Amino acid sequence: MKSGTVAVVGRANAGKSTLVNVLVGEKVAIVSPKPQTTRDRIYGVLTTDDYQIVFEDTPGIYKASTALNSRMQRATETTARETDVVLFVVDGHTGLTDEDLNLITKYAKGDTPTIVEFTKIDIMPKENIPCELVKISQIEGVDEIVPVSARKGKNVKELLQVVLKYLPEGDYVFDPNAISDKSEKFMIAEIMREKMLLKYDREIPHGVAIVVNEFSRRPNGIYDISLDIICEKLNHKAIIIGKQGKAIKEVSTFAREGMEKFLGAKVFLTTYVKVKEDWRDKPNLLNEYGYSED
Ligand SMILES: Nc1nc2c(ncn2[C@@H]2O[C@H](COP(=O)(O)OP(=O)(O)OP(=O)(O)O)[C@@H](O)[C@H]2O)c(=O)[nH]1
Numbered sequence: 001m002k003s004g005t006v007a008v009v010g011r012a013n014a015g016k017s018t019l020v021n022v023l024v025g026e027k028v029a030i031v032s033p034k035p036q037t038t039r040d041r042i043y044g045v046l047t048t049d050d051y052q053i054v055f056e057d058t059p060g061i062y063k064a065s066t067a068l069n070s071r072m073q074r075a076t077e078t079t080a081r082e083t084d085v086v087l088f089v090v091d092g093h094t095g096l097t098d099e100d101l102n103l104i105t106k107y108a109k110g111d112t113p114t115i116v117e118f119t120k121i122d123i124m125p126k127e128n129i130p131c132e133l134v135k136i137s138q139i140e141g142v143d144e145i146v147p148v149s150a151r152k153g154k155n156v157k158e159l160l161q162v163v164l165k166y167l168p169e170g171d172y173v174f175d176p177n178a179i180s181d182k183s184e185k186f187m188i189a190e191i192m193r194e195k196m197l198l199k200y201d202r203e204i205p206h207g208v209a210i211v212v213n214e215f216s217r218r219p220n221g222i223y224d225i226s227l228d229i230i231c232e233k234l235n236h237k238a239i240i241i242g243k244q245g246k247a248i249k250e251v252s253t254f255a256r257e258g259m260e261k262f263l264g265a266k267v268f269l270t271t272y273v274k275v276k277e278d279w280r281d282k283p284n285l286l287n288e289y290g291y292s293e294d
């Protein structure tokens with residue numbers, strides 16, 4: 001049987017997490033139209049009788065401007081170094097960039113099999129496809145190029161077959177029932193962050209960390225969840241709360257609905273907004289919020 005890891009890497013916002021969710025068939029990673037949505041390496045596990053594939057979703061490659069961002073970039077680099085297969089995701093909609101070409105060249109140079117996946121082909125200008133595929137095929141060491149639409153589920157099965165070709169023989173590493181290495185509590189915090197990314201503009205959601213203080217279940221099945229929304233500036237707090245608390249009420253309702261869908265049960269959610277000045281550049285706070293060095 002085949003068993004191994006596939007590092008899913010690429011520029012921020014390319015569509016990596018969407019792809020991992022579709023490949024695994026469950027939501028293991030949050031998705032948003034803003035770059036830098038994923039902050040951690042997240043395993044999405046797909047198990048059948050014949051194979052176990054661990055898709056490693058990673059933070060998108062992006063110029064580091066904060067200590068948090070540097071840690072995110074290092075997580076991606078380590079994942080790509082230690083994997084069985086590199087799956088490089090190119091955003092077909094925005095098109096192939098010089099940065100993509102440089103990164104693909106770098107990964108393809110190594111000994112790890114490198115598959116390039118063109119995603120978002122549902123919204124990719126068709127006339128660009130042949131030219132971009134040629135450019136990639138000229139890079140030495142690229143083993144495969146696969147066009148996919150994760151949103152429409154197009155060519156995903158074909159991509160899976162291509163990945164399997166490069167996976168080593170081995171036994172299950174994860175429990176065959178597992179879909180992720182992350183806990184429910186982690187996903188609850190991520191769902192809150194996802195809704196903040198969708199609701200607020202510019203730097204506000206990027207400057208937010210979520211700390212879940214209570215995550216418990218009553219005998220009748222209802223979950224009690226209490227969390228802190230940590231922001232980095234006092235004026236951000238005012239924006240997050242909004243006039244008469246309207247914005248925070250809306251985003252909390254939105255998040256509660258997402259959590260209920262994920263947990264399959266009713267949720268009683270309490271949210272508090274707190275300020276920790278410039279926490280994204282403070283190593284001790286990064287550790288406290290779960291963005292550790294490794
Ligand atoms: N039309 C279309 N949109 C897609 C597809 N895949 C992803 N998207 C959209 O692209 C945006 C970014 O998707 P993500 O999956 O969050 O991208 P990512 O690469 O994980 O981004 P980071 O975590 O920030 O690096 C979201 O708005 C998705 O809905 C696709 O196949 N087709």
Ligand SMILES: [Mg+2]
Nearest residue numbers: 016017037038
């Ligand atoms: Mg992502």
